[in-house]
Every structure is written in C-alpha cells, then in structure tokens.
Amino acid sequence: MSAASTENDAGTEPRRKVMIVDDDVTNLLFAKSALSDSYDVYTAPSAAKMFSLLEVVPPDLILLDISMPETDGYEAIRLLKADGRYAGIPVIFLTAMNNPQAEVNGLSVGAVDYISKPFEPELLRKRVEIHITMEEQRLMLERQKKELQQFNSNLMRMVEEKTSRVMELQGAILSTLADLVECRDDFTGGHINRTKEFLRVLAGALMRAGLYPELVAGWDLELLCRSSELHDVGKISIPDAILLKKGRLTPEEFEEIKLHTSYGVQIIDRMAQATHEAGYLRFARIFAGSHHEKWDGTGYPAGLKGSEIPLEGRVLAVCDVYDALTSKRPYKEALSHGTAVSIILEGRGTHFDPLITDVFGSVSREFSF
Numbered sequence: 001m002s003a004a005s006t007e008n009d010a011g012t013e014p015r016r017k018v019m020i021v022d023d024d025v026t027n028l029l030f031a032k033s034a035l036s037d038s039y040d041v042y043t044a045p046s047a048a049k050m051f052s053l054l055e056v057v058p059p060d061l062i063l064l065d066i067s068m069p070e071t072d073g074y075e076a077i078r079l080l081k082a083d084g085r086y087a088g089i090p091v092i093f094l095t096a097m098n099n100p101q102a103e104v105n106g107l108s109v110g111a112v113d114y115i116s117k118p119f120e121p122e123l124l125r126k127r128v129e130i131h132i133t134m135e136e137q138r139l140m141l142e143r144q145k146k147e148l149q150q151f152n153s154n155l156m157r158m159v160e161e162k163t164s165r166v167m168e169l170q171g172a173i174l175s176t177l178a179d180l181v182e183c184r185d186d187f188t189g190g191h192i193n194r195t196k197e198f199l200r201v202l203a204g205a206l207m208r209a210g211l212y213p214e215l216v217a218g219w220d221l222e223l224l225c226r227s228s229e230l231h232d233v234g235k236i237s238i239p240d241a242i243l244l245k246k247g248r249l250t251p252e253e254f255e256e257i258k259l260h261t262s263y264g265v266q267i268i269d270r271m272a273q274a275t276h277e278a279g280y281l282r283f284a285r286i287f288a289g290s291h292h293e294k295w296d297g298t299g300y301p302a303g304l305k306g307s308e309i310p311l312e313g314r315v316l317a318v319c320d321v322y323d324a325l326t327s328k329r330p331y332k333e334a335l336s337h338g339t340a341v342s343i344i345l346e347g348r349g350t351h352f353d354p355l356i357t358d359v360f361g362s363v364s365r366e367f368s369f
Helices: 023-036 047-054 072-081 100-110 121-184 191-209 221-230 233-237 251-258 260-275 282-290 311-327 337-348 354-367
Strands: 019-020 041-043 061-065 091-095 112-114
Touching: 019 023, 019 047, 019 112, 023 041, 023 047, 023 121, 041 047, 041 311, 061 072, 061 121, 061 191, 061 354, 072 091, 072 112, 091 100, 100 112, 112 121, 191 221, 191 311, 191 354, 221 282, 221 311, 233 260, 233 282, 251 260, 251 337, 311 354
Parallel strands: 019 041, 019 061, 061 091, 091 112
Antiparallel strands: none
C-alpha cells in the first residue's frame, strides 16, 4: 500500500487513494462519481499528467485507460513498473476493446485486471475493492515477513550469544579440571596442553585425508580438542603416594595407576548426570576410557582390539605416547623428536592404528614445537 494513504476527517479509518487516467472527461467524471464515497479519487487526462500527479499524490491503485494519445496505457505501465517509486502500485486497465490478445498483452506488462468500458458503477467499485484489499493483504504479509525475519535474526543472535556463554563456561570447567589434574601430577606439567595441540594437528590431518569419513563426519575439531583436556581426569582419584612417586612403580602400583582410565569415565559420567550435558562430554568420556587401549588388544582398561577402540581414543593414543616419550620423567630422560617418531612408527599395527600411524608420519614434523 502506498505511504500516501491517509486518515479520513474523523481520524479513525484510512481512506485509500485511487487515480483514474483517461483522455475522456466523461469517463473520468463517471468513475470518480462511482468511487468517491469510498476513496480519495484523483483524475488525470493523460499519462503525462499522471506522472506529474504521482509526484504529489502517489495512489494505492491506478485505473489506466489503454487508448490514449501520445503515450498509451501499455507504454505508461512500462514506465510505471520501471520506476522503483511506483512499481508496486497495482494497475487496472480500462478499455473499450473486446480483444482477448489485448488483455493478455496488458497482463504481461504488469496490469492486475481489466475493466471494460462502458462500465457499471457497482462492478467498478467491486473490482477496485477487491484489488485494494488484495494489495493490503500483500503488504500486510510483507510487513509480517519482515517482522518475522527481524524476530528470527534477534532470536538467532540471542541463541548465539547464549551458546557462546555456555561454551565459554563449559570450556572453563574443562580447563579448571585439567589444571587440577596437572597440579597433582608434578611430573607431567604441560602434558595436557601439549597433547591437546598434538591432537589438533593429527585429527585435522586425519579429517583432511578423508580416512574413516563416517566416523569423523560428526567431529567438531575445537570441541574434540577441548575435550581431550579431561583424558587424565581420573588421576584425581589416584593416591598421592603412587601418583607422586619419584621412582619406577611396582607392578601393583602400576595396576592402580591404570585405574585412572576407569575413574575418569566415572567422573565424567557424574558430571554429565549433574549438568545434563552428556552430549558435550561425549568426547571427553571416550578419551578418558580409551586412550591407553592398543591396536593389538594388549592395552587397558578393557583390552579392546582394532576397530573396537573408538577412533578418538586411537588418535589420542598417538599424541599421548609422543608426549610421554619426549618428556622428562623421574625414571627417564626425554627422547628426541626423531627417536619418538621412530618408536611410534614401529608401533604401527601393534600399539597404534596403522592408518593413523601413517598420517602421523606425514605430519610428525608439526609435533616438534
């Protein structure tokens, strides 16, 4: 609807504006008389006068004669539709021609209807009323569409902001727990962060290589890496006398240390139950329970073999062992990058997934930082 629609003298209901364009004065007067009770009616005897009047009073609907001197109705409507200010105004052709092809031509250039002359006043009023109503409904739908788009945009922004805050909180929880683990284990300082960055390199390379596509399709690399910070969370439950021992562990003590994987799963399960965030902690649970499994089935805690081991655990196992080999411990010196890479490559098909080992070999230089 044109913005030109105004309220009537009572100031309650808007009166729509109709413009009639016809070179026959009798037709102009007749049409104006038929419509003036319901609309503000403006008349123009030619297309040129119509365009001048449009500058002052843009209407809600135009009744346009086809057969006019100088500029006929077809050319006039082409000019109207080419002007962004007036292109949306519905146009009804007035014609004395009884020619179906002329009607087709008019509809093809943008007219919404035809009214034959001479016309009955009641028919003219009804046809104008129908198209005014249709235009009102169209514009109402456009407004509602814009409002809905704005609402959806605001809702999306609110959801994104809320999600961002939740992710920040979840990330802070993961980091705090990871820091707590490392504070208890003096000998593995920086292990969690280094392992996370190694995982970022290896998991990203695995995804780019197109290996295990069905499994990696559901990976969010950032969430995957953040979740790896909890892979040793079970060490919280290991007694200090064992965790902080400055020499080699006895077989019994090593069996106790091995329980950190099962403890980790239990801790994460309790977190998921308390926070109702099982989905967010899914990767963390897998890492905690499977990063010490071995491809040949000799790992722990479940002795899983081959593809029984979750892919996430198979990837983290390489990163975890690399960092253990290149880090100093009370019972050993740190190995060089090259030596650690050789040991891991030798573990292809025994300790490690063969395909993941191959990918590691291709990106191992990125582990030296």
